[in-house]
Amino acid sequence: MNEDWVLYEVFIRSRSGLEHKHVGSLHAADARMAIEHARDTYTRRQEGVSLWVVRSSEIVASDPEEADALFEPARDKVYRHPTFYAIPDEVKNL
Amino acid sequence: MSMAIAAERPQATAEERCEYTLRLADTSLVAGQRLAEWLGHGPALEEDLALGNIALDLIGQARLLLALAGRIEGRGRDEDALAFWRDAAQFRNVSLAEQPNGDFGHTIVRQCLLDAWQLETYASLAGSADTELADIAKKAAKECRYHWRYSAGWLVRLGDGTEESHRRVSEAVQDLWRFTDELLTPDALDARMAECGIAPPAAAVRERWEQRVAAALREAKLPCPVHQHYPWHGKRGVHTEALGHLLATLQHLPRAHPGVSW
Amino acid sequence: MYTQALDSAGSAAPQGEADEDGRLERFQARIDRDEKIEPKDWMPEDYRQTLIRQIAQHAHSEIVGMLPEGNWITRAPSLRRKVVLIAKVQDEGGHGMYLYSAAETLGVSRTTLIEQLLSGRAKYSSIFNYPTLTWADIGAIGWLVDGAAIMNQIPLCRCSYGPYARAMVRICKEESFHQRQGYELMLALARGSAAQRAMAQDALNRWWWPSLMMFGPSDAHSVHTAQSMRWKIKRFSNDELRQKFISVTVPQAQYLGLTVPDPELRWDEAAQHYRAGPINWSEFHAVLKGDGPCNRERLAARREAHEAGRWVREAAAAYAEKHGAGAVPARSG
Numbered sequence: 001m002n003e004d005w006v007l008y009e010v011f012i013r014s015r016s017g018l019e020h021k022h023v024g025s026l027h028a029a030d031a032r033m034a035i036e037h038a039r040d041t042y043t044r045r046q047e048g049v050s051l052w053v054v055r056s057s058e059i060v061a062s063d064p065e066e067a068d069a070l071f072e073p074a075r076d077k078v079y080r081h082p083t084f085y086a087i088p089d090e091v092k093n094l
Numbered sequence: 095m096s097m098a099i100a101a102e103r104p105q106a107t108a109e110e111r112c113e114y115t116l117r118l119a120d121t122s123l124v125a126g127q128r129l130a131e132w133l134g135h136g137p138a139l140e141e142d143l144a145l146g147n148i149a150l151d152l153i154g155q156a157r158l159l160l161a162l163a164g165r166i167e168g169r170g171r172d173e174d175a176l177a178f179w180r181d182a183a184q185f186r187n188v189s190l191a192e193q194p195n196g197d198f199g200h201t202i203v204r205q206c207l208l209d210a211w212q213l214e215t216y217a218s219l220a221g222s223a224d225t226e227l228a229d230i231a232k233k234a235a236k237e238c239r240y241h242w243r244y245s246a247g248w249l250v251r252l253g254d255g256t257e258e259s260h261r262r263v264s265e266a267v268q269d270l271w272r273f274t275d276e277l278l279t280p281d282a283l284d285a286r287m288a289e290c291g292i293a294p295p296a297a298a299v300r301e302r303w304e305q306r307v308a309a310a311l312r313e314a315k316l317p318c319p320v321h322q323h324y325p326w327h328g329k330r331g332v333h334t335e336a337l338g339h340l341l342a343t344l345q346h347l348p349r350a351h352p353g354v355s356w
Numbered sequence: 357m358y359t360q361a362l363d364s365a366g367s368a369a370p371q372g373e374a375d376e377d378g379r380l381e382r383f384q385a386r387i388d389r390d391e392k393i394e395p396k397d398w399m400p401e402d403y404r405q406t407l408i409r410q411i412a413q414h415a416h417s418e419i420v421g422m423l424p425e426g427n428w429i430t431r432a433p434s435l436r437r438k439v440v441l442i443a444k445v446q447d448e449g450g451h452g453m454y455l456y457s458a459a460e461t462l463g464v465s466r467t468t469l470i471e472q473l474l475s476g477r478a479k480y481s482s483i484f485n486y487p488t489l490t491w492a493d494i495g496a497i498g499w500l501v502d503g504a505a506i507m508n509q510i511p512l513c514r515c516s517y518g519p520y521a522r523a524m525v526r527i528c529k530e531e532s533f534h535q536r537q538g539y540e541l542m543l544a545l546a547r548g549s550a551a552q553r554a555m556a557q558d559a560l561n562r563w564w565w566p567s568l569m570m571f572g573p574s575d576a577h578s579v580h581t582a583q584s585m586r587w588k589i590k591r592f593s594n595d596e597l598r599q600k601f602i603s604v605t606v607p608q609a610q611y612l613g614l615t616v617p618d619p620e621l622r623w624d625e626a627a628q629h630y631r632a633g634p635i636n637w638s639e640f641h642a643v644l645k646g647d648g649p650c651n652r653e654r655l656a657a658r659r660e661a662h663e664a665g666r667w668v669r670e671a672a673a674a675y676a677e678k679h680g681a682g683a684v685p686a687r688s689g
Contacts, residue, residue: 001670001673001674002670002673002674002677003666003669003670003673004465004467004669004673005669005672005673006676006681007460023526024453024454024457024522024523024526025457025460026453026457027466029669029672029673029675029676030672030675030676030679030681030682030683030684030685031681031682031683031684032683032684032685032687033672041450041453044443044446044447044450045530055681061396063396064394064396064397064398065398
């Protein structure tokens with residue numbers, strides 16, 4: 001008989017107003033148990049105000065081998081950043 | 095003048111308030127001690143953590159309540175004096191709390207029956223005329239809401255899991271049901287505390303407890319046993335054999351070294 | 357805590373595979389630049405195996421480590437001490453979980469790792485095969501064992517493997533109270549009755565040498581140190597960490613008024629630290645091999661919990677199968 005529980009990834013919102021952040025994983029048989037285990041494992045010291053749990057198998061990740069193709073092209077687009085533009089100091093509120 | 099006095103609530107004596115507070119305190123302490131026995135031995139690592147958290151909540155409640163009982167009593171006994179230096183007959187926990195863990199299903203059933211009672215009791219006590227007790231109850235009610243969520247979730251999984259789990263957990267319900275009479279049937283002190291506005295009326299707690307537990311049993315596909323009269327009353331100090339052993343373990347170290355600090 | 361540098365079977369030759377396309381070289385270059393290696397990144401098989409072995413040993417140690425301290429939860433002498441001990445043992449379970457999770461990112465399931473532990477094939481820290489005979493042992497474990505653990509673990513927060521390093525950051529943060537509570541407990545005993553002081557001294561006598569052994573074999577006999585250092589899985593040698601521990605712990609024992617059970621312990625004026633006498637390595641190897649005072653009891657307790665919990669795990673899995681993974685049992689509650 002199957003006794004293996006499913007692997008879940010856990011995300012915590014640490015304070016109101018902040019985004020959820022990945023903190024680790026755990027095993028649970030169902031969604032409710034996953035939330036309870038996340039609470040008991042990852043928020044024993046008031047680490048969070050909200051939890052997400054996602055089955056690890058549902059996460060689609062980018063391939064590290066493709067990192068160059070995916071992320072390198074953004075490197076030379078310096079004109080996307082405000083510091084690219086020279087504005088005289090006397091001009092305010094820009 | 096006499097009308098005004100008549101309209102006022104009767105006042106509980108310090109002795110009555112202390113006694114009632116000890117019922118709550120000892121129930122949390124004994125249940126917490128039982129759950130703590132699971133640490134390192136649970137069916138999954140995650141459950142060890144969960145049971146540990148519940149044990150910590152319960153012992154935390156006990157510490158606040160014992161300290162309050164000690165203040166009401168006014169004889170200078172603190173939480174440890176009350177926890178470690180009273181004998182079984184002076185403990186006032188409900189007998190359900192002291193029942194041994196048995197297997198995980200047995201523990202879950204015990205907790206379910208107890209969590210539902212603690213939850214309803216503390217939720218009502220949040221409006222108690224005893225404001226110190228009310229403050230502790232507000233905190234405890236939140237904790238017990240989670241305890242119930244945990245134990246009821248497991249009751250349903252085990253009741254509606256495999257044949258084996260269904261059999262084990264129904265045996266546990268049959269075995270432990272007799273201890274619920276004490277939770278739900280008020281004695282003279284319960285009635286007196288309700289009259290004084292300190293404790294909730296027993297009938298209200300009973301109704302909400304029955305609804306809650308019946309719904310969980312239904313979802314767990316377990317039959318709801320018929321009411322059984324229970325002849326012992328832990329809350330009056332008449333305990334089962336289990337409490338003596340629990341206290342022997344809990345208390346032996348400070349009693350072997352009287353008068354020192356730890 | 358409780359990682360321990362252990363000599364264990366496994367290939368120690370990292371260059372076994374052909375370095376196709378210079379992958380090994382690029383991998384080492386990333387490590388040299390202090391980049392973190394993440395789960396899906398390419399890594400040499402030996403790096404993966406070394407990490408799995410080390411993280412699993414560490415995780416098993418946390419789990420087995422719950423037992424000697426758990427032994428005193430029901431007997432803690434005050435309610436304050438009881439909640440502290442529950443919280444600590446519970447943390448250890450949590451740390452085991454963080455570490456099993458980190459190991460799982462390397463492609464090995466927790467079930468497999470636990471089977472290895474229960475079958476006696478996997479190792480765990482030798483320290484947990486010693487018994488906790490008195491309440492003072494709980495203080496000694498917090499002070500010495502967690503103290504040694506912290507020394508070992510802080511450098512691991514900078515380990516090259518991302519998930520392990522992140523787990524260690526969380527663990528070190530949570531463990532900061534473990535050692536302090538142990539020392540505080542010892543302090544209460546040292547300032548207590550004659551019987552309490554004797555209890556504290558006896559605990560130090562029994563835990564001192566096993567604590568020193570926690571740092572693993574001396575550098576001259578440690579198989580993995582050099583390669584692990586190159587991969588930044590390990591950052592200091594066993595002997596360096598052990599010496600650091602001795603240097604900080606001896607004055608702490610003196611403050612307690614307790615005697616370190618080492619007749620050869622002496623102050624080294626030139627090095628400006630205490631030097632310990634020789635360690636009994638045959639005891640260390642015997643305990644690792646399974647012949648320590650409590651090896652059988654510890655494994656038996658883990659096996660019993662695993663077997664007794666099987667029907668529970670099966671029931672939960674069966675419930676999820678019937679009701680779907682998104683099931684919310686007792687929702688109305």
